[in-house]
Amino acid sequence: MLSINFFRYKIALLNVLRNRRRSLITLLSIQIGVVSLILFGGFVASMYEGMRENMIRSQLGHLQIYQAGFNQYGHIEPEQYLLTQEQVQQVSNLVSGLAEVELLTPRLDFSGLITNGNQSVAVVGNGIDPDKEALLSSAITLIEGEDLFPEDQAGALVGQGLYNALNANIGDYLTLLASTADGAVNAVDVQIVGAINTGTREVDNRLLRINLSHAQDLQFTQGVSRLVVLLKDTAQTQIVMDKLSQLFEQEGLTLEMRSWSQLADYYHEVVNLFDGVFGFLKIIVLFIAALSIANTMMMAVMERTPEIGSIRALGATRHEVMMLFLTEASYLGLFGSTLGVLLGIFMANSITLAEFIMPTPPGSSQSYPIRIFVEWTVVWQTALTGVLVAVLASIYPAFKASRLLINQAMRSA
Amino acid sequence: MKLVNLAKVSRYFTLGQNRVCALKQIDLQVNKGEFLVLKGASGSGKSTLLNLIGAMDEVDEGEIAIAGKALGPMSDRQKSHVRRDHIGFIFQSFNLLPVLTALENVQYPLSLRTGGKAAGASSHKENKAKALAALERVGLADFVNHKPNQLSGGQMQRVAIARALVTEPDIILADEPTANLDSENAQSIMALMKQLNRQGITFIFATHHDYVLEQASRVIELRDGCILQDKQRVAA
Numbered sequence: 288m289l290s291i292n293f294f295r296y297k298i299a300l301l302n303v304l305r306n307r308r309r310s311l312i313t314l315l316s317i318q319i320g321v322v323s324l325i326l327f328g329g330f331v332a333s334m335y336e337g338m339r340e341n342m343i344r345s346q347l348g349h350l351q352i353y354q355a356g357f358n359q360y361g362h363i364e365p366e367q368y369l370l371t372q373e374q375v376q377q378v379s380n381l382v383s384g385l386a387e388v389e390l391l392t393p394r395l396d397f398s399g400l401i402t403n404g405n406q407s408v409a410v411v412g413n414g415i416d417p418d419k420e421a422l423l424s425s426a427i428t429l430i431e432g433e434d435l436f437p438e439d440q441a442g443a444l445v446g447q448g449l450y451n452a453l454n455a456n457i458g459d460y461l462t463l464l465a466s467t468a469d470g471a472v473n474a475v476d477v478q479i480v481g482a483i484n485t486g487t488r489e490v491d492n493r494l495l496r497i498n499l500s501h502a503q504d505l506q507f508t509q510g511v512s513r514l515v516v517l518l519k520d521t522a523q524t525q526i527v528m529d530k531l532s533q534l535f536e537q538e539g540l541t542l543e544m545r546s547w548s549q550l551a552d553y554y555h556e557v558v559n560l561f562d563g564v565f566g567f568l569k570i571i572v573l574f575i576a577a578l579s580i581a582n583t584m585m586m587a588v589m590e591r592t593p594e595i596g597s598i599r600a601l602g603a604t605r606h607e608v609m610m611l612f613l614t615e616a617s618y619l620g621l622f623g624s625t626l627g628v629l630l631g632i633f634m635a636n637s638i639t640l641a642e643f644i645m646p647t648p649p650g651s652s653q654s655y656p657i658r659i660f661v662e663w664t665v666v667w668q669t670a671l672t673g674v675l676v677a678v679l680a681s682i683y684p685a686f687k688a689s690r691l692l693i694n695q696a697m698r699s700a
Numbered sequence: 701m702k703l704v705n706l707a708k709v710s711r712y713f714t715l716g717q718n719r720v721c722a723l724k725q726i727d728l729q730v731n732k733g734e735f736l737v738l739k740g741a742s743g744s745g746k747s748t749l750l751n752l753i754g755a756m757d758e759v760d761e762g763e764i765a766i767a768g769k770a771l772g773p774m775s776d777r778q779k780s781h782v783r784r785d786h787i788g789f790i791f792q793s794f795n796l797l798p799v800l801t802a803l804e805n806v807q808y809p810l811s812l813r814t815g816g817k818a819a820g821a822s823s824h825k826e827n828k829a830k831a832l833a834a835l836e837r838v839g840l841a842d843f844v845n846h847k848p849n850q851l852s853g854g855q856m857q858r859v860a861i862a863r864a865l866v867t868e869p870d871i872i873l874a875d876e877p878t879a880n881l882d883s884e885n886a887q888s889i890m891a892l893m894k895q896l897n898r899q900g901i902t903f904i905f906a907t908h909h910d911y912v913l914e915q916a917s918r919v920i921e922l923r924d925g926c927i928l929q930d931k932q933r934v935a936a
């Protein structure tokens with residue numbers, strides 16, 4: 288039953304080559320569609336990645352581990368949901384056994400007031416391990432001054448916005464007020480060693496980072512709020528998370544864990560928004576390409592009306608005529624998509640290499656050069672879509688061709 | 701059994717308000733081996749009649765049967781198969797596919813049989829051999845790889861004849877096949893068709909040219925959609 292009509296493919300191919308100008312126009316519209324989808328898809332992907340890695344490497348890490356109940360109640364009574372020294376030790380032992388893990392670092396969160404004598408500003412503070420945090424927070428940039436070192440017991444890094452608001456200089460001493468774990472108020476002196484930029488303005492307006500031991504002294508505690516895990520590869524987040532929860536269960540540790548993805552609400556909002564924009568753009572681009580293809584195919588049908596009459600007279604069925612035009616369209620789709628993919632990859636790499644600087648994204652405080660990823664899923668899906676659109680757009684012209692009345696088609700010679 | 705059988709066939713065309721009756725109540729039988737010529741003034745209905753016999757158009761009244769098969773109840777697909785398997789066509793303007801070579805043009809109707817069920821379906825290689833033989837029969841063995849635009853009018857019409865022959869149809873329909881040829885070419889095309897007729901192929905012709913009449917075994921004259929005269933001639 289299924290035997291191939293070799294001539295159908297040959298005639299369709301020769302017809303593509305026959306009216307070069309028209310075929311070129313059709314190819315061009317498929318190509319433009321494919322290229323723009325690849326470029327936009329690659330740009331969005333690079334933006335997602337930039338945002339993701341920036342969040343991971345400035346604040347979130349890949350995974351965070353907390354005392355059980357921390358995420359539900361911790362914001363009301365943070366002091367009740369700290370990880371104990373013993374738990375930290377246990378977790379460190381477990382985590383250091385995993386090859387995927389780059390490092391593990393503790394943080395103690397606190398909120399407080401910082402005053403320079405005549406004004407006070409509310410701050411969101413972290414007690415950190417400066418050595419490890421320097422590795423984790425590689426996306427944080429130092430604007431002024433120096434990094435924090437463990438030896439600077441009183442040293443503090445402040446967010447850029449906070450630094451400006453305090454009107455302070457590097458080396459100034461300020462007073463930090465915070466409530467202790469048992470509800471009293473305590474104060475310590477801190478010395479500003481540097482101003483930092485995390486990439487997120489909201490955060491920079493409130494951020495204060497001091498040594499963990501200093502923060503623990505301030506709060507009269509030995510505990511930490513969270514342990515932040517940095518992995519070698521973001522793609523392994525889920526795997527490591529699964530492994531760890533298994534290990535915790537085996538060891539009888541009742542802990543909570545969150546991945547960067549669970550913590551990055553803003554990231555997901557942006558991704559959803561851009562996916563929507565991308566989808567809309569895709570529809571418009573494909574629609575325009577489809578119109579152009581349908582138009583050129585319709586012209587081909589009109590031009591070849593007498594030929595259609597002839598082959599029908601020779602015994603070709605309507606189905607055969609339809610297949611002849613759809614085959615032609617799939618060649619155009621295939622060539623157009625292939626050229627579009629090659630051009631798209633070339634342009635994506637060229638634009639990335641050219642390092643054009645992008646305008647600063649909203650809510651961010653750093654600028655980046657434009658990068659366009661060659662996303663293989665986007666590439667093959669777009670190529671397939673290109674072929675599909677060419678064929679779908681040709682269905683109506685092909686149908687028209689198949690329905691021509693034979694004697695009238697022959698007359699128009 | 702009659703090869704072609706028309707019973708009370710009428711065909712109307714409506715152009716705006718006007719209803720033109722192109723064929724009126726035609727009764728016609730054609731036997732195997734005939735060399736039938738349709739003549740008549742322009743607009744008398746010759747082409748309309750050929751199109752109906754060729755299953756390319758539909759009657760408004762009456763019945764047509766080709767090789768014993770009634771066309772009336774057939775689907776478009778079935779009629780396509782009747783054209784493919786029983787009828788060969790030769791047209792005034794040759795109607796070769798410009799992208800294909802002479803050989804491929806002749807092979808094309810055979811290729812339409814590759815689709816499974818068709819009787820006489822054969823392989824690509826066999827089809828090619830048949831096409832080559834058909835081109836030899838019309839004297840074009842040296843032009844197999846020429847494209848239509850590299851051939852003269854007479855040569856193109858010979859290719860078209862080979863294309864009509866190659867499927868071994870019951871009948872070949874030719875609508876003014878010599879109208880676009882000079883008289884020398886026209887004569888030799890006619891001689892070729894007559895020779896093929898002697899080898900057993902049935903022909904139905906529409907023509908204005910008188911020298912065609914001399915070859916005819918039967919001449920039917922149409923006027924305003926009616927058969928005015930139906931004359932048997934002694935075979936030339």
Ligand SMILES: Nc1ncnc2c1ncn2[C@@H]1O[C@H](COP(=O)(O)OP(=O)(O)OP(=O)(O)O)[C@@H](O)[C@H]1O
Nearest residue numbers: 713714715720722741742743744745746747748749
């Ligand atoms: N598709 C059509 N639409 C409308 N009228 C048509 C159509 N085909 C044929 N006719 C009309 O039917 C009549 C017969 O036309 P037909 O083409 O059969 O004549 P003919 O004998 O072949 O003429 P000619 O010698 O000029 O080729 C004419 O009046 C013509 O105008």
Ligand SMILES: [Mg+2]
Nearest residue numbers: 746747748875
């Ligand atoms: Mg005519």
